[in-house]
Amino acid sequence: MIDKILNLTNEYENDTVELRRKIHQNPELSHVEYQTSRLVAESLSKLDGNLELVGDTGILFTMEGGKAPEPGQKYKTVLLRADMDALPIEEQVESEFKSRNKGIMHACGHDVHTANLVAVARVMSRLRGEWSGIVKFLYQPGEERGAGARRMIEGGVLLDPDVDLALALHVMPMDKGLVHLNQGIITACSDGFTLTIRGKSAHSRKPQQGIDAINIAGHIIVALNSIQGRNLDPFSTATLSVGMVSGGNATNVIADMVQLKGIIRSLDGRSREVIRDQIAKISSGIAKAFGGECECVFKDGYPSVSNSKEAARIVGGLLKDSYNELVSDIDMDSPGETCLEGCVIQDAQPVMAAEDFGFISQRVESLYYKVGTGNYGPGHSPTFDVDERWIKFCTRTMVLACLKLMEVRE
Ligand SMILES: [Zn+2]
Ligand SMILES: [Zn+2]
Structure with missing residues (x-):
């Protein structure tokens, strides 16, 4: 299965980076992510699934696995979440896709989260024959301000079918490829x-x-x-x-x-x-x-994000075991760029930052992890940046975690 995931993420890599750049160049503030939401809807339109608009800009895309479950087994429904909003910051990073919207910038990496979750949907769609269950892809507005996740819950995203487990990731100004995946409380x-x-x-x-x-x-x-x-x-x-x-x-x-x-x-x-x-x-x-x-x-304000101990244990073990394969074909500046062994850390300190995924983690079993995409400027600063070569790593970890968590556990 890992080989298939590697190949598919390579196949979609250019499209994913292109989508991320489009979103980066046209950042939108919390709750007015109209263009971003349209781009997501367009990208998902070719995939099998049901697309719903939640509120003004939120998108819920529901996909059903194509494999019949084993007799007597229960389907699992997993929600994968990305946030879409940018911040009121004037970008200082020079690139051909620098923000065109004056005073607005994707300085928290939500452009990457959105493009990544489109890539995850593409890969999951291609692998449909190999999994059973339901995946709900949620592209939510307003993480930075106005508790978009809470509005999505009020809009019914956790119901019908009821979500068993929710999964989200955040890119971080940390060493490239470093994963922080803790049990219990992780944000304030x-x-x-x-x-x-x-x-x-x-x-x-x-x-x-x-x-x-x-x-x-x-x-x-x-x-x-x-x-x-x-x-x-x-x-x-x-x-x-x-x-x-x-x-x-x-x-x-x-x-x-x-x-x-x-x-x-x-x-x-x-x-x-x-x-x-x-x-x-x-x-x-x-x-x-x-x-x-x-x-x-x-x-x-936002409640703490609390990670399911069991999900953190299962996914942490899985990522550790498959880490070398997952990074095997990622271009690195130097061979020692990422630490390979010990790159999945499960006892990092919680952070005093707030994250509105906490509203979701209050309601359903959840798992939220961080992926290092390079030590550039800090989050929420005009010099925040990511190494795009690591986006496919984000996609790989999320697909792998989702497939694993959909397996029925007793
Ligand atoms: Zn932020
Ligand atoms: Zn953020």
Whole structure:
């Protein structure tokens, strides 16, 4: 089977790179990925399957395997997900397919994810006679902003037929070919908060007549920084940052209102609860002590992505065993470019970044892994780039993982 996958990914390599470049050159922001969505639909139109538009730009393509399942075995339905949106960043990487849309860039690799998932669909379609089950290919809008995955779930992508397992990958500015595939929690849960502090305005020559909201805000910011050191279990992982402060209108007026906005990132539910609780207590207590008030509003962000232990074990083992074959014909700058042995790491640290695949992983057994496509600029930076020679490696790992996970397990 691996030989067939290698040959098919080679056959489609040029088309995949061409599609990736088209998407890269015409990046679109979250929830307005109209052109990208059209390109995907066009590319899938020649394949056997059912194409549905979900929301304005999401695409769900459902393909059924052509092999009859063994008697008594149950079909599996696997969802493969790619995100399609770009970021409000001005590209600095020079290439013939540099972004044509001013101030918008694929700086997180979602162009690669989209083109890769089209390649996976092409390969799975050619291999249809060899697998039984159902694969749902999901091209989702708005990962960077606006929780596109949640909208897709609301649009019914996990139902009818019900998804047994979801799979996604993310390209990363890491060594080429390096795979991170962990069990359990791998990304942070992120929640926003807004504190609105109200005091009383006064002329600065008579401060005793006012309640200084800026002074209260200063005390609150300092106190919030003690939550990590004094309220959390030292072995828990969480961050809390105030990223925006706004308030006051004149240098000679005691400000009557200040707004603080920030973000909490946590890897476990307990820390999340403690931080939210303490923010509310500390901010209202301090405001009250100074004679003011503080209103605290939390906004639930993306939940953590949690990988199925079993799926991570199975796919991790499979990729380790077949790694040398999967990279055998990939052009490398130097023979030692990739580390070959030990290139599939299963005990990498979780990251404090958020990823909206968390909404899917909350609902169904899931597996999300990262593939190194070169140490260029960091993700979300104007110098982010990928080595396109490794896209077919992404396709190979995903096809292989999907086929394996569709096998019925007891
Ligand atoms: Zn991103
Ligand atoms: Zn991303």
